[in-house]
Amino acid sequence: MKQFIKLAWRNLWRNRRRTLLTLASVFMAVVLSIAIRSLQLGVYANMIGNSVRFSTGYLQIHAKGYWEDQTINNAFLANAGLDSLLVQDPDIALSVPRLESFALASSGQHTKGIAVSGIDPAKEDAMNGLAGKLIQGQYFESGSDQGVLMGDMLARYLQLEMGDTLVLLGQGYHGATAAGQFRVRGIFHFPIEQINGSIVYLALPDAQALFGAPDMLSSMSLMPRGSAFAENTRRQLESSLGDTWEVLPWQTMNKSLVQEIQGDNAGGIIMLGILYVVVAFGVFSTVLMMAMERKKEFAVMVAIGMKRWKLALIVLLETFFIGVLGVVLGGVLIYPLLYQLHEHPIKLTGTVAETYHQMGMEPIMPASLDPQIIITQGLTVLLIAFLSATYPIWYIQRFSVPETIKS
Amino acid sequence: MSVIQVNQLTKTYNETMVPVTALDHVNLSFARGEFTAIVGPSGCGKTTLLNMLGGLDKPSAGHVMIEGQDIAVMEGGALVDFRLHNIGFIFQSYNLIPVLTVKENVEFIMDLQNKPRAESDARVSYLLDAMGIADKINLRPKYLSGGQQQRVAVARALASKPKFILADEPTANLDSKSTETLLELMANLNEKEQVTFIFSTHDQRVIDKAHRIIVLEDGRVISDTAQTKSA
Ligand SMILES: Nc1ncnc2c1ncn2[C@@H]1O[C@H](COP(=O)(O)OP(=O)(O)O)[C@@H](O)[C@H]1O
Numbered sequence: 001m002k003q004f005i006k007l008a009w010r011n012l013w014r015n016r017r018r019t020l021l022t023l024a025s026v027f028m029a030v031v032l033s034i035a036i037r038s039l040q041l042g043v044y045a046n047m048i049g050n051s052v053r054f055s056t057g058y059l060q061i062h063a064k065g066y067w068e069d070q071t072i073n074n075a076f077l078a079n080a081g082l083d084s085l086l087v088q089d090p091d092i093a094l095s096v097p098r099l100e101s102f103a104l105a106s107s108g109q110h111t112k113g114i115a116v117s118g119i120d121p122a123k124e125d126a127m128n129g130l131a132g133k134l135i136q137g138q139y140f141e142s143g144s145d146q147g148v149l150m151g152d153m154l155a156r157y158l159q160l161e162m163g164d165t166l167v168l169l170g171q172g173y174h175g176a177t178a179a180g181q182f183r184v185r186g187i188f189h190f191p192i193e194q195i196n197g198s199i200v201y202l203a204l205p206d207a208q209a210l211f212g213a214p215d216m217l218s219s220m221s222l223m224p225r226g227s228a229f230a231e232n233t234r235r236q237l238e239s240s241l242g243d244t245w246e247v248l249p250w251q252t253m254n255k256s257l258v259q260e261i262q263g264d265n266a267g268g269i270i271m272l273g274i275l276y277v278v279v280a281f282g283v284f285s286t287v288l289m290m291a292m293e294r295k296k297e298f299a300v301m302v303a304i305g306m307k308r309w310k311l312a313l314i315v316l317l318e319t320f321f322i323g324v325l326g327v328v329l330g331g332v333l334i335y336p337l338l339y340q341l342h343e344h345p346i347k348l349t350g351t352v353a354e355t356y357h358q359m360g361m362e363p364i365m366p367a368s369l370d371p372q373i374i375i376t377q378g379l380t381v382l383l384i385a386f387l388s389a390t391y392p393i394w395y396i397q398r399f400s401v402p403e404t405i406k407s
Numbered sequence: 408m409s410v411i412q413v414n415q416l417t418k419t420y421n422e423t424m425v426p427v428t429a430l431d432h433v434n435l436s437f438a439r440g441e442f443t444a445i446v447g448p449s450g451c452g453k454t455t456l457l458n459m460l461g462g463l464d465k466p467s468a469g470h471v472m473i474e475g476q477d478i479a480v481m482e483g484g485a486l487v488d489f490r491l492h493n494i495g496f497i498f499q500s501y502n503l504i505p506v507l508t509v510k511e512n513v514e515f516i517m518d519l520q521n522k523p524r525a526e527s528d529a530r531v532s533y534l535l536d537a538m539g540i541a542d543k544i545n546l547r548p549k550y551l552s553g554g555q556q557q558r559v560a561v562a563r564a565l566a567s568k569p570k571f572i573l574a575d576e577p578t579a580n581l582d583s584k585s586t587e588t589l590l591e592l593m594a595n596l597n598e599k600e601q602v603t604f605i606f607s608t609h610d611q612r613v614i615d616k617a618h619r620i621i622v623l624e625d626g627r628v629i630s631d632t633a634q635t636k637s638a
């Protein structure tokens with residue numbers, strides 16, 4: 001083996017310039033593919049994070065059937081058993097209770113159908129920084145009789161200002177009428193425009209009173225300790241809660257986001273595919289030339305007693321060296337850059353930033369540091385290198401020794 | 408006792424429009440320690456014969472028995488292994504491995520045979536000494552003259568003490584001075600190691616050094632004579 005490694009290594013440097021160029025192309029491919037992937041997945045994670053923070057969380061617990069039929073009648077009674085189960089789960093960083101339903105919001109002159117979300121002020125703020133989104137007034141304190149928080153867009157539409165009264169009218173638990181008056185306590189502005197025009201927040205006890213559903217919740221949103229929940233965590237949770245509950249992942253509850261990401265991801269993968277094809281041609285042609293200009297040498301080696309598979313092994317080692325050198329150099333050099341971009345994401349400006357705002361996202365491009373990315377891209381490039389060796393290896397198995405020596 | 412026994416050896420190339428019979432029912436035998444020249448005009452079948460003797464190509468008919476084993480029926484890896492352990496090759500254009508030093512080239516076959524390092528080291532220095540190129544031991548082939556490279560090739564062929572050595576026009580690329588030196592060194596080692604040398608040539612000075620001369624014409628042996636050593 002030592003003999004083969006020595007031969008392969010020296011063969012690699014017979015044409016120093018060509019090898020360096022090939023290495024450079026592998027290196028570039030690794031760097032680009034990792035960078036593209038890391039930014040892409042980083043942006044998705046950011047999108048998902050932003051989106052679920054203001055909606056369902058990464059996982060949401062409901063009474064079974066709630067997601068299919070989102071009425072207040074499918075609410076459940078808050079209970080200590082559930083709370084302690086969630087607190088004890090090491091994967092869960094935060095569990096946020098809500099009582100959500102719909103109502104007509106009226107200021108007298110104007111009326112609009114909106115979502116009403118009864119929240120635990122501290123937990124909600126921990127989940128999505130709601131308090132920080134207020135542009136006027138005060139965030140909730142604990143207790144009841146807290147008034148209402150509404151978006152600036154809704155306030156404009158209803159022509160309401162701080163201290164004015166908002167009337168909410170709807171259906172309460174099991175057909176009771178839900179009606180109440182709430183002082184405008186604060187006005188918020190979210191990056192997500194829909195929220196600004198279509199939701200009001202009440203303190204949880206106020207919402208429970210409004211809907212005639214004391215101590216009841218419609219959902220418990222869960223945030224992970226890591227960057228996401230494993231599917232296994234969800235399944236375990238579901239099985240320990242029992243079959244009167246459902247634990248849904250954000251992917252089930254936000255299908256449009258899933259589709260959007262899938263669509264964009266497909267584009268990214270096509271781009272990577274093109275990159276790979278370009279690199280594959282580079283590596284392939286180098287490996288091919290390295291082999292074909294040594295035909296006679298191959299024939300001599302086989303003549304004097306080297307088995308063909310050993311020759312093939314040498315060619316494979318040469319390819320392996322090119323692949324591994326490129327991948328390792330690329331991986332090692334790109335990592336600090338990615339780390340930098342992870343810690344200090346690229347800030348987007350102009351129309352792109354505008355679009356991000358409209359989609360309710362922070363206009364940044366954070367890089368993902370998921371080691372899976374480096375591993376996958378590295379292995380793909382290595383695989384390409386090995387595939388490039390298939391033709392020379394096939395040739396080595398077949399060439400005629402006397403013909404080739406004569407040539 | 409003969410090292411090689413060739414019976415009714417025939418080779419017809421069929422790839423061409425008109426099939427060419429390059430060897431036509433050749434019968435020969437070679438004894439241990441022979442120093443034999445195969446001569447004849449270009450196209451008479453010298454290379455074809457050497458390829459058959461070396462197991463590099465398959466006969467169309469007949470047998471090549473090497474110490475009782477018919478290599479005409481051996482295949483693939485077994486045949487490569489047989490060559491590795493029994494036959495040394497010298498080529499017209501030296502064909503050393505360019506990325507290996509002189510020492511590594513001579514060691515190459517012994518490494519493939521997994522010979523202990525001490526043994527192959529000793530063999531390499533002995534052979535390079537005998538070939539008069541001990542001072543080139545760590546150079547790559549491209550820094551050597553053609554004559555020197557061919558001497559390395561002879562050392563490589565001899566390194567693992569094969570049963571016989573085949574050399575297809577080993578001096579065709581060499582000037583007369585180098586040819587003479589090479590032939591002397593080959594004859595010298597032939598005597599010392601009692602290894603059989605079979606070489607093809609059409610160079611009269613090389614023919615003069617041979618102990619036995621086999622003349623081929625159109626794939627047939629037309630004469631096979633012994634020649635007493637010239638002084
Ligand atoms: N691969 C081949 N295909 C067809 N004909 C061949 C091939 N190799 C050799 N020949 C023919 O066989 C004959 C003998 O060739 P060769 O053994 O090379 O002769 P020499 O080595 O004596 O010059 C020649 O007529 C040559 O043209």
Ligand SMILES: [Mg+2]
Nearest residue numbers: 453454455575
């Ligand atoms: Mg010839």
